[in-house]
Amino acid sequence: MRVQGLTKRFGKVHALQGVDLEVRPGTVLGLLGPNGAGKTTIVRILSTLERPDSGTASVGGHDVVREPHLVRRAIAVVGQYATVDQGVSGRENLYVVARLLGLRPRAARARAEELLELFGLGAMAGRAAGGYSGGQRRRLDLAASLIGRPGILYLDEPSTGLDPHSRKELWDLIRGLTDDGMTLLLTTQHMEEAEALAGDVVVVDRGRVVAAGTPKELRSRIGGQMLHVRTAATADLETARSALRAAGLAPAGDGEDGVLRMPLTRDDHLTAALRALAGADIVVTGFETRTPSLDEAFLALTSVPRDREDQ
Template sequence: MEEYAFQTEGLVKRFGTTTALAGLDLHARPGTVLGVLGPNGAGKTTAIRVLATLTDPDEGLARVGGLDVVQDAAAVRPLIGLAGQYAALDEELTGLGNLVLIGRLLDLRKRAAVQRAQELLDRFGLSDAARKPVAAYSGGMRRRLDLAASLVGRPRVIFLDEPSVGLDPGRREDLWRVIRELTADGASVLLTTQYLEEADALADDIAVIDHGRVIAHGTPSELKQIVGGQAVAARPRDPGRLGDAAAILATVTGHPVERAGRHEIAVPVDSDRAVFEVARRFEEQGIALAEFSLRLPSLDEVFFALTGAPRNPPDSSGNDGTEARRSQA
């Protein structure tokens, strides 16, 4: 029997008359990233809180490293790191002080705690602010410090709940690099996100949940097959030729053409031969192209097909309708 880095089986959690989890089944192999997608209130944060031993389930099982999160909670906690939707930092302490404090709570000797803190501050681009109080940090800096705090104990399983909210694109790329480095070293990551390109870039497998249960599971490529087929997208160099390009696409493929952007159009294709025929006709008609690609559906399209509604972009707090107010399990 395969041992997963973490897993849930038939997980149920109720809050009064609200059922947050309704038989949730998740699992991830060691050294991989499991992306968990879902609309606001789907139960993503509640699932993390159960796996992180912060909330007991009402029914079902949850395991981390083969250990039951309820019966073996004390043994599970040293194995995990958690960065929740809300940064849990002491604003009166410096960035360095926060990380050293966590290291000491994790039984590191003072020298080792300081060394680990400095390593993480360097890794997250916070060295220059290491001795400033957290109260003076920007929102993005606090988010990075909270992420660093989740890694102080070198956890083997890391739960990241909407980690990119509040980060600018450059810092988001830095975070992606760190996640890839962690999994390369053998760590496993559960990543909830509403940035679907983030899941596409990082996740080995994706679970889409809605109303507290998994409605689809697979690799990004497998999930994209749910929508079906491939599409050709074209953007003429001269926007005035958009109508001519659309006419060629419709004639060759026999499918209606859709707008994919301000000056870009796309149409489903049934075979690779249609792609070559479209390209040939563009050349015949002298339509120069700024972009021309054959692509699978996007995860946004998959999300819409599965849930019946566009994804909800994260608000300023990244809240998905449940609460996660601690960043270190």
Template sequence: MTTQTAIAPNDQGQPTAGPGNAVEARGIVKHFGSTKALDGVDLTVRQGTVLGVLGPNGAGKTTLIRVLSTLLRPDAGTAFVGGYDVLRQPRELRRTIGLTGQYASVDELLSGSENLYLIGRLLDLSRRDAKARAAELLERFSLTEAAGRPAKTYSGGMRRRLDLAASMIGRPRVLYLDEPTTGLDPRTRNEVWDEVRRMVAEGATVLLTTQYMEEAEQLASDLTVVDRGRVIANGTVDGLKRQVGGQTLQVRPHRPADLPEMVRSLAERGIAAHTGELDDLLAVPLTGEGQLTEVISVLGGRGFGIASVDTVVPSLDEVFLAITGQSATLPQQTQDSEETAR
């Protein structure tokens, strides 16, 4: 997990990740008995960005993280992380990455400070540097007062923060965060988000799996949606919103009683409209450029008074539901079904 910056051909002469990409995976397949957890997954993560990987429970997100961090060997496909081949150069690759799994995995007999110091020394930091880095991260994650206490006395949220700090101590170039804020309170979640942003600003790349749509919107530059072991959608947050539903024009009339006549007036011009969730709003899905102007022109020309006009896009929850056909409100603190299969 120490810093590596070179993206170069590997020692077997195989192609590595393309220029500007920290992670590239092609055709990744993984079976657990009769269960196909990954079914030909392609994934690209640009350097210095956050890729959010979304998907319902059992979609294959955790299995993908385990493959890319060399904890599982894929049955087929290729993957490169930081220029290193997942299959042929696992030792070198591990020194470029950090990993925080779904559950905290700290040594409960050691103190918070000792846990981080140990990780630092294992990463070849000097005694002085390991101690300084541990103190820095304990402060960032509001653990300084508990630094000398055994981790077994920590609350669940404190252990989670300590686990996150441990994954960051070596300043990894690529950081895997597998549902990192599940179960954390809002203040601690914001602290984690701030630290992720700080690392990205310093040049790190983050692959984030999450079931919190707000988290994906806050952190991710790009999104990949996985379901049943396959990638079913890629794009930016705004791009996926446009792909799913585009913009909706919301018009609030001065007189709510005018709404039925406004709908009929627009229908005569071939423009579909309906009353919104609130009785005093007219909703018009925008299907092309210039339609907003046309709607306002039609309504104004018919003498309808307009109190306000606004445009809205689908929420990321709605995008998730539309793409996967499943609710974005999923149980917390659960593992992908491939964990059970294993």
């Protein structure tokens, strides 16, 4: 899969502003970014559901604009919301998809059984899919997408809404797919998911690639420690943020949970932060350094200051 200089506008919204990325055959690329970053737009273009305004994209060697039918033949897409028919059994769901893809009844039945087994759905195969748990439904959806043996699979936020146990089960299944040589493009908002599944990660924010590398490289890029600042009054967090920015520092995230976070990428950052906060007219109730979590690393990568937006 190769994407070069992809742009896409929806009215005034610049959803993609020149995206480049590449997924090598047999690997998993994690496409990471916050809400509205442009992930779904990239996947929709690569699925031939949307045309780019400019730039090129090819999938399995086929251009998405000039050879959409060949692209569609090579891929399968698993969305955020299960597409299974809730009224019929898991077995029936897979059988119907297999028949729609042109398999004869006997081959369709065999393929359905094979996938039910592979995805640990054998025991509930005869029950209506509407009664399945979230994790079971997601597994059925994944199984349905694999019936035609696609070489390339797009997974859109595969574990959203699943509990930790079901999420791990799903991750194991997804890992198994690449052992069989499949190429995967995975979109997610969670660094943890990208690290669990993807060899390479591309971070997009506001329609641009802001970082690319292995999950480990991205985590190390923000340096060793993270500063956490709390203030007595919530409104003071904004004052603290402005004071840090004015001192040339780069606080990250929206402070939604009452904590302002900032990566400490240089030795003098901590002293500079102390000075900036001491000079602001606020009551600081917490000031501590921590090893960053993966999500904090991600936040730091996607926190482009507002004044640099859309330049």
